[in-house]
Amino acid sequence: MIGSAPENRKAAPSRDALMRDAVAQLKTAEVPNPGREARLLMRFACDLDAAGLSARAGQQATPQEVQRFEKALARRLRREPLSHITGERAFLDHVFEVTPDVLDPRADSEVLVLRAIACAKGRSDGARGDGEGIRVLDLGVGSGCLLLSVLAACPQATGLGVDASPAALDVAQRNASRLGVADRVSLERGDWLRGIESHFDVILCNPPYIDLEELAELEPEVRLHEPLMALSPGLDGLIVYLHLAPLLRSVMRPQAVALFEVGHRQGEAVAQIFGAVDFMVVTHRDLSGVIRVVEVT
Numbered sequence: 484m485i486g487s488a489p490e491n492r493k494a495a496p497s498r499d500a501l502m503r504d505a506v507a508q509l510k511t512a513e514v515p516n517p518g519r520e521a522r523l524l525m526r527f528a529c530d531l532d533a534a535g536l537s538a539r540a541g542q543q544a545t546p547q548e549v550q551r552f553e554k555a556l557a558r559r560l561r562r563e564p565l566s567h568i569t570g571e572r573a574f575l576d577h578v579f580e581v582t583p584d585v586l587d588p589r590a591d592s593e594v595l596v597l598r599a600i601a602c603a604k605g606r607s608d609g610a611r612g613d614g615e616g617i618r619v620l621d622l623g624v625g626s627g628c629l630l631l632s633v634l635a636a637c638p639q640a641t642g643l644g645v646d647a648s649p650a651a652l653d654v655a656q657r658n659a660s661r662l663g664v665a666d667r668v669s670l671e672r673g674d675w676l677r678g679i680e681s682h683f684d685v686i687l688c689n690p691p692y693i694d695l696e697e698l699a700e701l702e703p704e705v706r707l708h709e710p711l712m713a714l715s716p717g718l719d720g721l722i723v724y725l726h727l728a729p730l731l732r733s734v735m736r737p738q739a740v741a742l743f744e745v746g747h748r749q750g751e752a753v754a755q756i757f758g759a760v761d762f763m764v765v766t767h768r769d770l771s772g773v774i775r776v777v778e779v780t
């Protein structure tokens with residue numbers, strides 16, 4: 484009959500049905516948290532926030548959404564990180580652009596950023612406690628998630644972010660614009676402290692700290708897709724701390740503080756490295772009780 488729908492044409496699947504099918508496939512591929520991953524992929528494919536997806540999960544997906552979802556799912560099944568597929572990652576109060584050139588911002592780093600914001604506000608010149616006049620240095624700035632979060636929380640603070648990777652610096656620059664702090668940050672290519680002549684109140688550093696041996700045990704998302712220079716400094720995960728400890732004073736203002744993120748088994752060793760060159764050392768633990776930050780003054 485002219486104009487009637489062909490009898491074998493299938494109705495488009497609902498978003499729920501697509502997600503159920505995806506969960507089964509993600510489980511088979513041993514992707515952790517398959518339910519959450521399927522929802523996040525669907526939100527990306529349909530450009531919906533969490534509430535929007537809940538309200539529309541039972542409805543049919545459009546053909547474009549199905550295509551986008553299936554493409555994204557295929558990448559995730561190959562263990563590409565979700566952030567590389569969606570191009571972004573939420574970290575504390577902001578969403579950062581993420582590419583394969585930068586470390587995917589980790590929840591592990593939140594302890595360091597919250598402590599840095601408290602230090603910046605505490606060191607404010609005025610009584611306003613907003614980080615006024617404070618200078619912040621981030622060594623190995625990557626996506627900028629640490630430094631830019633601090634600058635966004637301290638509207639009068641300014642910062643310098645250094646990284647050896649020009650591609651990472653491009654991402655950090657775009658994130659600075661995203662967060663509206665581009666006029667308060669300089670991003671420069673460099674090799675840790677080499678050539679830095681100015682002085683800072685708050686210094687942040689989340690260096691590559693994974694031993695080469697340990698690298699082999701990591702999930703494929705990290706091992707195969709994140710930049711090696713962001714993950715590991717080589718055989719010994721402590722090399723960067725050992726390199727920075729004797730040089731750090733040269734960039735610290737009086738009363739300055741430096742905050743180092745450490746691997747889950749490195750807290751004591753890193754505290755000793757800085758203690759040995761006469762720093763006062765305090766450590767901070769994450770919610771599971773693991774030392775995540777070594778603070779030195």
Ligand SMILES: C[S@@+](CC[C@H](N)C(=O)[O-])C[C@H]1O[C@@H](n2cnc3c(N)ncnc32)[C@H](O)[C@@H]1O
Nearest residue numbers: 586623624625646647648674675689690691713
């Ligand atoms: C663990 S990532 C941290 C990135 C970001 N700060 C974060 O926390 O998500 C370490 C960063 O150090 C950078 N890096 C590696 N070697 C460096 C060097 N010699 N000088 C400066 N940065 C370096 C890497 O490119 C990478 O962006």
